[in-house]
Every structure is written in C-alpha cells, then in structure tokens.
Amino acid sequence: MDEELQREFDRVVAAEQRIEPRDWMPEGYRRTLIRQIAQHAHSEIIGMQPEGNWITRAPSLRRKAILLAKVQDEAGHGLYLYAATETLGADREDLTQKLINGRQKYSSIFNYPTLSFADVGVIGWLVDGAAICNQVPLCRTSYGPYARAMIRVCKEESFHQRQGYELLMTMMRGTEAQRRQVQDAVDRWWWPSLMMFGPPDDASSNTEQSMAWRIKRHTNDELRQKFVDMSVPQADKLGVTLPDPELRWNAERGHHDFGTPDWDEFWRVVKGDGPCNAQRVAHRRKSHDDGAWVREAATAHAAKRAAKESAA
Amino acid sequence: MSEPRSSWPLYEVFVRGKRGLNHVHVGSLHAPDDEMALRNARDLYTRRNEGVSIWVVPAAAITASSPDEKDPFFAPSGDKVYRHPTFYAIPEDVPHL
Numbered sequence: 206m207d208e209e210l211q212r213e214f215d216r217v218v219a220a221e222q223r224i225e226p227r228d229w230m231p232e233g234y235r236r237t238l239i240r241q242i243a244q245h246a247h248s249e250i251i252g253m254q255p256e257g258n259w260i261t262r263a264p265s266l267r268r269k270a271i272l273l274a275k276v277q278d279e280a281g282h283g284l285y286l287y288a289a290t291e292t293l294g295a296d297r298e299d300l301t302q303k304l305i306n307g308r309q310k311y312s313s314i315f316n317y318p319t320l321s322f323a324d325v326g327v328i329g330w331l332v333d334g335a336a337i338c339n340q341v342p343l344c345r346t347s348y349g350p351y352a353r354a355m356i357r358v359c360k361e362e363s364f365h366q367r368q369g370y371e372l373l374m375t376m377m378r379g380t381e382a383q384r385r386q387v388q389d390a391v392d393r394w395w396w397p398s399l400m401m402f403g404p405p406d407d408a409s410s411n412t413e414q415s416m417a418w419r420i421k422r423h424t425n426d427e428l429r430q431k432f433v434d435m436s437v438p439q440a441d442k443l444g445v446t447l448p449d450p451e452l453r454w455n456a457e458r459g460h461h462d463f464g465t466p467d468w469d470e471f472w473r474v475v476k477g478d479g480p481c482n483a484q485r486v487a488h489r490r491k492s493h494d495d496g497a498w499v500r501e502a503a504t505a506h507a508a509k510r511a512a513k514e515s516a517a
Numbered sequence: 518m519s520e521p522r523s524s525w526p527l528y529e530v531f532v533r534g535k536r537g538l539n540h541v542h543v544g545s546l547h548a549p550d551d552e553m554a555l556r557n558a559r560d561l562y563t564r565r566n567e568g569v570s571i572w573v574v575p576a577a578a579i580t581a582s583s584p585d586e587k588d589p590f591f592a593p594s595g596d597k598v599y600r601h602p603t604f605y606a607i608p609e610d611v612p613h614l
Contacts, residue, residue, distance in 0.1 A: 225584075229584070274564075277564070281560075281561055284561055288545045292545075353544075354544070357543075503549040503550075504525065506550070
C-alpha cells in the first residue's frame with residue numbers, strides 16, 4: 206500500500222503538479238517542509254525588528270507610513286506561512302514556542318543591527334532583493350499551500366524592494382554625509398546578503414533531497430550568482446561601490462566573478478553568536494508575553510458572548 | 518497561565534476579488550470568534566484592495582471529499598464523454614453551432 210502511495214506521490218511531483226494538504230506524502234517531505242516553512246515564517250516575524258527600529262525616527266511622515274506598511278507586510282507574510290505549516294499538521298503556538306526558546310532558526314540576516322536610516326533602504330534593496338531571488342522559484346514549489354503563500358509574498362516584496370531603492374536614490378541626491386551613510390550601509394549589508402542564500406552547494410546538506418522533491422528549484426550557488434548579476438548594474442546606477450575587490454564581469458561565463466563570503470562568520474551567526482541574536486529572540490519573547498492579556502481577554506469575551514447566545 | 522493561542526479555532530478565509538467573481542479560498546487564520554476572524558481576515562488578506570467581500574468559515578464546519586477515495590468518488594463523471602459538446606460530430610458548414 207505504501208509503495209503505491211509513494212508511486213502516486215512521485216508521479217504528481219514529477220508531473221509538476223502540486224501536493225495538497227490531505228494527500229499522502231513521505232514523512233521526510235512533511236518534516237522538511239514544516240522545518241523550512243516555519244523557519245521562513247520566523248524570519249518574516251523577526252525581520253520586523255531591524256526596520257521597526259526606525260519607525261519612530263523616520264525622517265518624514267511619508268517614509269514613516271511606508272515603513273509601517275512594510276513592517277505590517279512582514280507580519281502578514283509570517284502569518285501566511287504559519288497558516289501553510291498548519292496544513293501539514295504543525296501547531297502555530299508550538300512553532301512560536303520553538304522560536305522563542307531558540308529551538309528553531311530564522312534567517313541570520315536579521316541578526317545584524319540597523320545603524321542608520323540608510324540601512325532601511327539597503328535592507329529593501331539588497332536583503333529583500335535577495336529574498337525575492339530565493340522566493341520567486343518557491344512560487345512553483347511542489348507543496349500547494351506553500352507555493353500559494355509565496356505568490357502572495359512575492360507580489361508584496363516587489364514594493365519592499367522598490368521603496369528601498371528609491372529611498373537610497375533620494376539619499377544619494379542629498380548631502381555628502383548622506384551619500385557616505387548609504388555607502389557605509391552597503392558595505393555592511395553586502396556580504397550578509399550573499400550569505401542569505403545559504404552555504405555553498407558542496408556544504409549544503411539538504412539541497413539534494415529538496416531538489417528531488419521539487420521543494421527547492423535552484424541550488425544556493427545558482428541563486429547567489431543570479432543575485433550578484435542583478436545587483437551590479439543597480440549599484441552602478443545608484444553610484445555606490447560593492448565591497449568586493451574580486452567582483453568583475455567574466456565574459457566567458459556570461460556572469461560576474463565574485464569573492465567568497467566569510468563562511469566562518471556565517472556559521473558563527475547561525476549558531477547564535479551574531480551581533481543581535483540574543484536581543485532579537487528576547488524581544489520576540491517579551492512581545493509574546495506582553496500580548497498574553499490580549500489573547501486572554503479576547504478568549505474570555507468570545508466565551509461570554511457564546512454563553513449569552515446559547516442562553517438567549 | 519493563558520491558554521495557548523491555538524485554542525482559538527481555525528477559520529478558512531474566502532475573498533471575492535471584485536463584483537461578478539466567486540469568493541475564492543485565500544488561506545486561514547485563528548481568531549477567538551467570528552467577528553474577530555472577519556477583522557483579522559481583512560487585515561491579513563486584503564491590505565491592497567484584494568477584495569470587496571470576505572467569508573470566514575470555521576474550518577471544523579467544512580466537509581471535504583477524502584483524497585483516499587479520489588478515483589471512485591469522481592468515477593461517475595469519468596466515463597460520460599457525451600456530456601461534453603465535442604462528443605457530437607456536426608458538419609463544418611452548419612452555422613452558429
């Protein structure tokens with residue numbers, strides 16, 4: 206029986222059709238998806254913090270409204286993704302507990318601090334740009350609810366990236382000090398952005414199986430290359446220098462050659478030793494705890510109303 | 518200690534994109550009651566004019582066909598090609614048919 210179910214699963218995946226929640230699926234597929242989607246959801250939720258840091262200090266009402274909308278989108282993306290994990294049998298509260306107890310990870314990029322308002326622009330341009338490279342292929346991932354969530358996310362990320370680039374263009378037209386802030390932010394975020402695609406292919410333990418299941422459609426190194434090729438002309442147009450002396454066009458390959466990210470730093474931050482790891486998780490835990498009374502009050506109100514209705 | 522939030526029931530959310538279209542399933546959310554489900558659905562699924570009408574339905578109230586019985590369940594429609602217009606051969610020179 207299991208063999209037959211496995212054959213049907215393999216056939217659906219190979220035919221580029223989608224696996225849906227109530228279909229039979231291998232346990233490993235389910236586990237991998239829950240881990241990946243939860244990690245993705247956590248990243249969206251933690252990702253609210255570095256930019257939320259600047260909402261009260263945005264330089265104009267226009268920038269504040271944009272930033273608020275963007276941070277609200279991140280919350281929305283987190284919720285679309287938690288909803289997708291629940292179709293696999295995960296429990297949202299359990300995932301939140303795993304995040305605030307440090308048992309599940311989120312993207313390491315959010316463990317870096319946002320030191321100036323230019324960081325808001327660079328996060329939109331580079332961090333959201335890298336996220337888009339990662340996420341566009343996920344719109345065709347083999348698990349239906351994940352693919353559908355990613356379609357919604359990608360539509361909204363485009364606004365994120367464009368507002369960031371426009372913010373940077375505005376600063377580059379400003380004072381010398383503003384241009385220096387932009388360059389400084391680019392210098393700090395470029396390498397962590399390249400690390401967002403994960404370790405090199407030969408060190409990525411999950412890639413092969415995920416590609417076979419068509420959860421993942423491209424390898425980490427392929428996506429990283431694509432991101433570099435996209436970013437170089439954008440940096441030129443902006444008038445900033447990407448901090449990589451080895452970066453140059455390779456006509457033979459039809460791609461840019463570029464340097465190697467500091468993978469020791471990557472693993473240090475993944476393992477918890479980044480500039481903001483402790484702060485990010487502590488803040489998430491605190492806001493969850495601070496919101497407990499709201500959850501209790503809403504539950505009590507619903508119970509009271511239900512009791513009134515059944516008495517009437 | 519408060520109840521875990523997952524004790525809030527799960528709602529499935531359906532949005533009518535514009536007048537003239539069906540409501541379409543867009544995702545799910547948890548909420549303590551119907552009214553909060555509707556408000557949360559508005560905030561979560563229609564931040565950019567994606568809808569003119571929202572339905573929220575407790576997930577527990579949905580009855581679904583089982584994937585295990587997929588083939589037999591839909592078999593009755595499988596062998597009735599005569600339900601499709603292309604089943605009927607009509608000469609090409611017959612107009613408007």
